[in-house]
Amino acid sequence: MPRSRAEELLDAVGLAGDADRRVDGYSLGMRQRLGLAHALLGTPDVLILDEPANGLDPEGIAWIRALLRDFAGRGGTVLLSSHLLAEVQATADHLVITDHGRVIASGTQHALLAGTGQTLEELFLSRTARKDEAA
Numbered sequence: 173m174p175r176s177r178a179e180e181l182l183d184a185v186g187l188a189g190d191a192d193r194r195v196d197g198y199s200l201g202m203r204q205r206l207g208l209a210h211a212l213l214g215t216p217d218v219l220i221l222d223e224p225a226n227g228l229d230p231e232g233i234a235w236i237r238a239l240l241r242d243f244a245g246r247g248g249t250v251l252l253s254s255h256l257l258a259e260v261q262a263t264a265d266h267l268v269i270t271d272h273g274r275v276i277a278s279g280t281q282h283a284l285l286a287g288t289g290q291t292l293e294e295l296f297l298s299r300t301a302r303k304d305e306a307a
Contacts, residue, residue, distance in 0.1 A: 173213055181209040186235070200227030208236070218249045225259050237263050261292040271300045 182188045185205040190198070198206065204227050211219055224240070225233045240250050240263060254260050260267070267284060269277040276299050277284055281292070288295060 177213065181212055185209045201229060201232050204228055218251065219243060220251045222253045224252065225254070225256065233259070257293040257296055258291065267292070269296055269299065276300065
């Protein structure tokens with residue numbers, strides 16, 4: 173990759189001013205941003221991310237939501253894994269909910285939550301409740 177691509181991505185993730193710093197001096201949020209820049213380096217069609225908002229402050233969370241929506245809006249696909257279901261609800265359009273490796277629900281967020289009056293977290297908990305835990 174040309175150096176200009178790395179510079180472009182460091183700017184895009186808000187790290188252009190920190191490009192000369194050692195990575196071991198980066199905060200967790202900065203490392204998350206750097207990881208995202210790395211994932212975007214080859215101009216992928218698909219991003220697979222695990223807990224991308226981990227370590228980000230509220231501004232960083234809003235930023236990553238916007239970046240992922242922009243990526244998807246330009247035709248990209250984002251596969252996001254997270255246990256922070258409120259964040260998933262604020263970010264994702266289509267959901268696949270798994271429990272112990274088994275798909276328990278799949279569809280658009282709107283279709284899964286319509287008429288339930290539940291948050292995504294409440295839907296997950298109601299679908300995964302164990303009989304032995306109810307006692």
